[in-house]
Amino acid sequence: KQWYQRRVRASQVNYKLSIIKIQGKIKAGLFELVETAPHIKAVLMGTRHTDPYSSELAPFTPCDPGWAPLMRVSPMLDWTYANVWDFLRQLDVPYCTLYDVGYTSLGAISNTQRNPALRREDGSYLPAYMLTEASLERAGRT
Numbered sequence: 001k002q003w004y005q006r007r008v009r010a011s012q013v014n015y016k017l018s019i020i021k022i023q024g025k026i027k028a029g030l031f032e033l034v035e036t037a038p039h040i041k042a043v044l045m046g047t048r049h050t051d052p053y054s055s056e057l058a059p060f061t062p063c064d065p066g067w068a069p070l071m072r073v074s075p076m077l078d079w080t081y082a083n084v085w086d087f088l089r090q091l092d093v094p095y096c097t098l099y100d101v102g103y104t105s106l107g108a109i110s111n112t113q114r115n116p117a118l119r120r121e122d123g124s125y126l127p128a129y130m131l132t133e134a135s136l137e138r139a140g141r142t
Contacts, residue, residue, distance in 0.1 A: 003097060007094050010094075020036060020037055022036070027067060027068075030063065030067060030068035031067075031068045033068065034068045034069065034070065041070065041071060042070060042071040042073050043072060043073065044073050045072050045073065045076075047072075047076065047077065048076050048077055048079050048080075048084075049077050049078060050080075050134070057072075057074060057077060058077075059077055060072070060073060060074075080134060081134035085128070085129040088129075099127060099128040099129070100127045100128070101114065101125055101127070102114035102115055102126065102127070102128070102140075103115065103128060103140060104117075104118065104128040104131055104137050104138070104139070104140055105138045105140060107141055111141055111142045112141060112142075113140045113141070113142065114140055115131065115136065115139045115140035116139055116140065117136040117139050118130060118131060
């Protein structure tokens with residue numbers, strides 16, 4: 001949690017961002033965002049075509065009916081798993097340290113485990129960027 005708070009604060013300062021904190025689930029949070037900051041018309045997403053329910057998305061896609069009236073902007077749709085790691089590592093972008101200990105896809109605590117494809121013989125795990133078979137990215141999710 002402290003790592004995350006430091007990264008958010010550093011990004012706020014570096015990029016001169018205004019931070020709006022909203023608690024809860026994403027759907028309700030987006031409605032609250034529209035209510036709190038009606039000038040915001042779009043949200044930036046890290047979605048890729050290989051993510052669940054994302055294969056038909058376009059770079060600019062309105063939120064689904066029943067969701068907040070926002071435009072989803074998805075610049076990474078066509079990125080591969082390797083593209084993501086190349087970007088993060090070559091530009092030295094900070095990321096969650098769980099990726100360094102065998103996690104390749106993060107979800108809820110209850111359904112996220114280290115990726116068995118990264119397990120070494122001694123029981124330790126390789127970092128996520130060492131995964132060579134992209135189809136196994138979510139192998140640690142149950």
